[in-house]
Amino acid sequence: MASRLFDQLDVINVTEGYVSPPFALHASGSISSTGFADFTLSGGGSDSTGSGVAAESNWSGQYQKIGTIDFTKFPSIPANAVISKIEFKVELSTYGQAEAHTTGVASAEADVNAVQSAALGFIRSGTPAWLAQLTQNVHGSDATDPADVNISDSQSYPAAFADVGISYPVDYNYLVANFGNIILQLYISVTGRTVGTGALATAGVNFVNHLRNFGLKITYTSGPYSWYLTNHPSTIDGQPVTIVDDKVPVDDGDAPPAGAIYYGPGNGAPPDYDWYYPPTGDIIRQPIPPGTGWKLQFIDYRPAEGLRFDFATESVTVALIDPSGIYTLVEGKTHDTLYERSSGITYVNVKIPNPFAKTGFIP
Amino acid sequence: MPKNNSEYIYHYGAIRLRVEGAGNLQMRLISPSAVRQVVMVPLVMQAATDENKTKLVNFKQERAQLEIKTTEIDETFIIGKIMIFIKPVSSSYPG
Numbered sequence: 001m002a003s004r005l006f007d008q009l010d011v012i013n014v015t016e017g018y019v020s021p022p023f024a025l026h027a028s029g030s031i032s033s034t035g036f037a038d039f040t041l042s043g044g045g046s047d048s049t050g051s052g053v054a055a056e057s058n059w060s061g062q063y064q065k066i067g068t069i070d071f072t073k074f075p076s077i078p079a080n081a082v083i084s085k086i087e088f089k090v091e092l093s094t095y096g097q098a099e100a101h102t103t104g105v106a107s108a109e110a111d112v113n114a115v116q117s118a119a120l121g122f123i124r125s126g127t128p129a130w131l132a133q134l135t136q137n138v139h140g141s142d143a144t145d146p147a148d149v150n151i152s153d154s155q156s157y158p159a160a161f162a163d164v165g166i167s168y169p170v171d172y173n174y175l176v177a178n179f180g181n182i183i184l185q186l187y188i189s190v191t192g193r194t195v196g197t198g199a200l201a202t203a204g205v206n207f208v209n210h211l212r213n214f215g216l217k218i219t220y221t222s223g224p225y226s227w228y229l230t231n232h233p234s235t236i237d238g239q240p241v242t243i244v245d246d247k248v249p250v251d252d253g254d255a256p257p258a259g260a261i262y263y264g265p266g267n268g269a270p271p272d273y274d275w276y277y278p279p280t281g282d283i284i285r286q287p288i289p290p291g292t293g294w295k296l297q298f299i300d301y302r303p304a305e306g307l308r309f310d311f312a313t314e315s316v317t318v319a320l321i322d323p324s325g326i327y328t329l330v331e332g333k334t335h336d337t338l339y340e341r342s343s344g345i346t347y348v349n350v351k352i353p354n355p356f357a358k359t360g361f362i363p
Numbered sequence: 364m365p366k367n368n369s370e371y372i373y374h375y376g377a378i379r380l381r382v383e384g385a386g387n388l389q390m391r392l393i394s395p396s397a398v399r400q401v402v403m404v405p406l407v408m409q410a411a412t413d414e415n416k417t418k419l420v421n422f423k424q425e426r427a428q429l430e431i432k433t434t435e436i437d438e439t440f441i442i443g444k445i446m447i448f449i450k451p452v453s454s455s456y457p458g
Contacts, residue, residue, distance in 0.1 A: 334385075334437040349436070356432030361395065362447055363373070363426065 083170045371451035375422040378429065379446040381415050384408040386438030391430045392422045399424070408440060415444070423452065 166179060335349050375392055382388060387405035394400065401422045429447065433440060 334439050351436030354432050354434050356430055357442075358393075358428055358430040359445070361426040361428055363449065 083168065083172055083175060086166070370425070370455065372423060372425050372453035372455065373427075373449040374452045375420055375424070375427060375447065375449050377417050377419050377448040378403065379415050379417040379444075379448070380406065381443035381445075382406070382408060382440055383410060383412055383443075384433075384438070384440035385410060386433055386435055386440075388440050389432050389434060390418065392420060392424075393428045393430060394424045395426055415446075425456075 166175070334352070336352050337347050337349050378390060380388075385408060388408050389405050390403040392401050392403070399422075401420060403418055403420050406416055406418055429445065431440070431442070
């Protein structure tokens with residue numbers, strides 16, 4: 001008879017690298033199929049009052065929506081996965097050119113001094129969470145002296161997705177249902193000042209921004225059983241599940257510690273109980289041996305409804321602690337039996353690894 | 364043209380087996396140095412049979428190995444005879 005062991009969850013990095021557009025990112029701008037985006041923001045002012053009167057104009061920047069992250073487009077993540085981290089990377093560069101021109105009176109002078117900043121962030125509603133920022137001063141002056149300024153920066157940023165309402169760990173189904181509309185947004189801010197004296201003075205700043213090699217990386221654990229107190233399943237792996245909250249400790253010879261959570265085999269018979277305390281940080285992972293059922297009873301402590309229980313099953317071939325290492329030949333036996341001396345599990349049956357025969361070369 | 368038949372290029376057309384067992388028998392023809400291979404349709408085995416089962420294959424090589432195996436727990440096979448049907452189709456590869 002094969003038995004099952006319930007072991008702790010393992011972190012599995014499904015995406016070794018980064019997932020790139022187009023299927024994870026819906027562009028509402030000019031993102032191409034290769035994930036390269038160009039945005040041009042022109043700002044500036046032209047002013048002239050003539051007759052030697054200085055004039056100023058100021059301009060400011062704008063938001064540019066790049067696209068929407070669609071988490072349903074990640075094909076490799078199972079529906080009940082528990083996500084522990086979401087990261088993104090992007091290369092952001094911006095190129096600016098400031099020009100100033102004067103016409104007319106020889107003594108006229110135009111001058112432009114602008115500060116451009118580009119910030120990349122995510123937003124669901126309200127204030128965006130800015131994650132990357134570049135700043136560059138641009139200056140140009142005189143009629144024949146356009147100033148070209150290039151700034152380029154390639155960076156990878158760990159996405160602070162908690163800033164847009166994602167609390168780790170998060171269930172993938174929940175993420176898809178509630179956070180599929182996360183918007184990737186680029187903020188371009190150009191503040192500048194143009195001063196012109198003379199008959200006509202114009203000044204302008206043009207910036208071209210490039211966003212390339214955008215990718216998302218999601219780290220998750222596989223949890224076939226993940227449920228909250230309010231929607232626990234009736235069975236796990238064929239064993240009944242019971243949630244008891246009657247604050248009546250089961251007598252197994254020892255008084256339960258205050259505030260302890262314990263589990264048992266479900267039949268209410270001592271001494272098969274172990275004591276665990278409410279989690280205070282990361283999820284508690286505990287090996288739980290199989291029994292005739294699952295029972296969770298809370299003594300003097302009722303955790304919040306958001307407390308989640310994750311159970312993952314493991315193949316018994318990886319769960320042995322103290323195998324015998326001795327093989328015996330048994331006539332008619334078509335599988336291997338591995339023995340375990342501890343943890344109350346005596347043996348498990350596994351297949352013989354792909355027996356085969358290969359002939360010599362024919363003819 | 365060499366007269367020794369072992370140096371021809373052959374077409375492997377069928378594998379016939381006298382086999383009893385349980386489960387699916389996986390078969391594969393492999394060229395020298397495992398450069399090429401063809402995976403055949405598995406043969407469903409019976410515990411007792413009086414028939415030799417034939418599986419068609421399409422593989423052209425000078426020489427080939429036949430690999431047979433099982434992949435699931437409690438699958439077994441006992442083979443009494445293997446017949447491989449080949450036919451020379453070419454004499455040699457150009458240099």
